[in-house]
Amino acid sequence: MTRMFPALRARPGRELDIPGQITFAIGLVLVLYAAVEGPESGWTTLPVILSSGIGLCFLVGFAVVELGAKSPIFDLTLFRNRAFTVGSVVAVIGILAFLGACFATSMWLGPVQHQGPLRVAVPFLLLQGPAFRLIPVVSRLLHRVAPTWLLTSGFVLMSVGCLLCTRLDVTDAGLSAFVVPDLLIGVGFALCVSSVTAVALDSVPPQLAGMASATTNMLRDLSFALGPAVVGAVALSKAGTAFSSNLDGAGLPPDHLGAARGIAAEGGPIAVNSLPPGAPGSAAHDLALDALGSGFSNAF
Template sequence: MTLNNGTAASQGPTAGAARKPGYAGTLAAACGAVFVAQVANALPASLNGLFQQDLHTHGSQLTWITAAFMIAVVCFEFTFGVLGDLFGRRRLVVAGTALVAVGSTVAALAPDVRTLWVGAAVNGLGAGAMFPGSLTAATAVTRTARERSQAVALWSGFLSAGAALSPLLGGMFAEVGSWRGSFWVLVGLALVSMVLTATLATESREPEGRKLDVAGQITFALGLILVLFGLVEGPESGWTTLPVVLSLALGLCFLAGFVVVELGAQSPIFDLRLFRNRAFAVSSVVAVVGMLAFLGACFTTSMWLGPVQHQDPLRVAVPFLLLQGPAFVLVPVVSRLLHRVPAAWLLTSGFAAMAVGCLLGARLDVHDPGLGPFVAPTLLIGVGFALTVSSVTAVALDSVPRKLAGMASATTNMLRDLGFALGPVVVGAVALSGAGSAFAASLAGADLPVHQLAAAREIGEA
């Protein structure tokens, strides 16, 4: 099977004189916006250990910090794509950065983990507007497929740069103050991005045939929230408990209703006809699976070094430079490869590298506090991610007509972020279930006094 993103044969002027007015400013603003959005996403990664110590978290509470952000992103990314097409992508990005500033303020002032969830969710709403808005704004000022692939590669590079530098930023400010200072820095970055977008970016819209799909938004949001709630709470509360079973069952029903609603909608937020395009359909499936694996690996690394080993936040940040850094460093390489190499080769190579990295990571010793063993696994995963993230986006956008670029952008971002949302949830569910089973099995053969054994069983059941 060969995917062809159509850029290899595309020729056209790419010199500055041939570019649309506002190209450089819009691209700079879009890259700055996605950088800030991804900083908001990745910031908790190096701080999970500090959250646990300061806010006394337990079980799935740390998972919910990441999940609250990603659920907000995924649930409303479709509607934000429509709002950008109707009212302007620049306005959408400015509104999104304002929400990130508000959410980061809430997180910085959070007295407990539940307030931190609220801040993460508001940040997720802001990022949910910034991801599709910035990507569509950047591609709207390109003239040729080659320009578009270069813009997508640069945008993807800054997305990864935000994720790579965010843990380092969090670790540095946690060292000189507390984790709260990291969120105040994010407030400042959001305000700067908002000013840059308002002053540099060119406004673009594509309102023809686009309108809000309220029924689709409601059924999708309820379905996804309920399913993810069941997946997060299942390992801790028990997979057969009534709340978990009901949330999973009702969530699947709402998602089925969402499909029915979208098939009959005049202006769907998720046009299922896009999947008639083979290249778009395949890239969508691999986006979900590949990003699930990638962010699952990132979440595992964060939990391994933070809450489990209680390592210094700056040390926790080091593996993330290798996980996320290659996607930024390799921007020029990936940009050239996007219009010279078939997309299937890039995707296959990238996922193969990620798979090998994950297998090597699974063989690491959790009792070893050294960072050296992490170098090879994280670097392989990072290079694999660099080859896949831009390829998936470019294939999706190049395979649909320009008038559907806004919807395709929102759909591609949503599917990528759905994989990101599922990564920590699935990894957390597997880890907590496995830990609970191992703990119970160990108690059966433990030579403990009766009162200590009873206390241990209560802890295991909690």
Template sequence: MSLAPTVSSRGSVRATFVAAYSAVTLAQITNALPGALNGTFAVEFRTSGAGLTWIAGMFMMGIVVFELSWGLLGDLFGRKKLLYAGALVSVAGSVLAALAVNTEMMIAAQAVGGIGAGILFPISLSMIAAITPDHRERAKVIATWAGFLSLGAVISPVLAGLTSQAFTVEGTAAGAPNIFSGWRVAYYIAAAIAVAVLVIAIKAKDSAAAEGRKLDMPGQITLALGLIAILFATVQAVDAGFGSAEVITSYVAGALLLAAFIVIEKRTRQPLIHLSLFKNRAYSITGIVAVTGMFAFLAVCFSTSVAVGGLALAEAWKVGVLFVFIQGPAFAFIPVVGWLIHHVAPRWVLTAGFAFMAVSAFWLSNIPLGTPEAFGGAPWTAFIPPLLLLGIGFALTVGSITAVAINTVPPQHIGMASATTNLLRDLGFALGPVIGSAIAFGVGASAFAGSLAGILGGAGLPAEAVAGLSHVPPLGYLSGWDGVVAQFSGQAAAGGAPAQAVDGMVNAVASVQQQIQGVAGTSLGQGFQTVYFVAGIAAVLSAVLTLFINSRPSAPTPDAVAETTEANAEAVTA
């Protein structure tokens, strides 16, 4: 456990609590907003599979790659300063997202917003822990902090759905999107909350714990760049394929950087991660489960957002309602899970939670996807029961992972074990949409290719025209039909085809538009059904692995109890 922090005599205790609780609610609202809007982004931005994946995964990347350092910087330079920084960055990220008119702008906004949330999560928790020296009282305020975090997860999809429904207006005369309407209002509201956090924080108490703390810059840089390279390679593989030069190069660079990180951590006196933790078999298993289990959870969330919002064309408020069923149990079951962790062996809670998630994923894999409800597709309400099971499973697992991890190590390693487990858990979250996209769009493209060639050939298009249209992935035909046809006609004309022949080919393609889009939707639906199935396997694997964890709780000293409570609350930052 770290040395006792120094707390400023200036400022208000009440303002500190209000600022911290508001900050963590804000961070989770901005964290969860893209999940409810992925389908909307796919349609409005006409994005590719890789682009959609970057939107979904970039926010989590901003959290994962720096999360071990933000808390340390707060200890060194003062947590109030870091809270200001996090709120300011969140304002910038939210405003950029609201102003985004294309995929690239939204990806940049997500990167900024992820950094802001990555600062607010640990800093808000450490601020209230510092002003609550009594262990019993600290447990209560940390539980309240976790409750506000969960509240943000519930507010976010509702906010996305309501603003999309209530503030939607037509675009400008030139056809550009209206940047003051629809889902964009949700981001303006998030920016307003961030400004309120800044104002409240002015009267908050500052605290720090600089003694004995030092930033491991070589370790932070190699870890951040290594993770970014690996995630970049996986995202680019969605469109470029795993055999492309840039993907292979990025994987090699990522592996070398992570190997350098391991060497650095073994030699430095104050590492970001104590690698000796992984010599403990039980802790190593918990680390694996943290990645595979949370990958399963977010892969299901991402697939649901795209399948319901992007393929089935359901309104954003319906997607928001579905995400309430996913996120709601984590808020509603806080007292239940807290009781279970303290009265039942946490590994059994963990196993049960992953079992719920597995049932949910396998159930969803059997729901037909890719056809709008208006054309006979599955109704959006069919997703509610399995997603409720997913939410219950998530509520049981997200805190229990850290509880099991810290019960497998000596008391003096509890803090590091908690931080490392949180990093692995958040890595699993980041991998969910990244690997899920690679699977969904890869399977979808394979299923679509043969059908598209048959449709175009049947419409009388020559072989070279079929080849020119076959390179477009199925999502392109769903979200950017006019652009695909315009690009094809331009290429045909540039290739020397007579204008009359080009017009004939365009008309032939237009005559089978509905057929092509129908096959594109069902092909991608098969891809996302595969993602659900893979997520189910990952959840089963996680449930089975937890059965082999023989956790031996540490001696319940006051410090260990306080660290355990704080670690459980930190785990909810999912």
């Protein structure tokens, strides 16, 4: 392989960057834990605060270590390259948006509308199916079309699809409203997923292509982890605020009002939305459903 592609051969004197690997791994794991646990346990709980604080300290330590390392695992000077920096930011935001849209769709149909597993799975044929069909086509197009054009086109399609999702009616249990937006998001993702790496590779010297590719893949995986956490935090926070503000003026019987308020304090409006008919607090079901619809529309 190195005979065919000399630029891929490791540079002389290259060594393992053990301090960089340790500081980055610990920092990333702690920050991801805080991002995933925050929406569930609360952002002000001690484990979340400690995880985020210590994780950020380790990531700062990683940057310091890399700046002085003889053989850095990640050359931070790559970010002096404007094209690479913009491509990295785009990778994080775009992939986060795709998985966030998938998560919001599953929550909308599942815990919010209580639809069956098979019906929940149908929109994912449109969200993820196009990638299996189009990625080989996109790989060939990358030899003829500038990857930035494919990347931009993909993000435009995803944006339009998410914008259409903001107009979904939470009281409508039909699946037809998902067809066009989910197909746009799915096709857009198919155009983006290979183009992100191509843009990164085109923006750096050949000897740094491996590092640039690995960094882009790492950022893409990071976005996959952050997507549900960010979207869930936005949606459930918005829903909780809307439910609380509308609860007092809803004219519910006192026993249902108190129960709904207590259940929402423990599990949010999604817990109220799951109450069986006749249970204490179930009279607030419609309020909870409307609040969740507003929250996930906001997330889209």
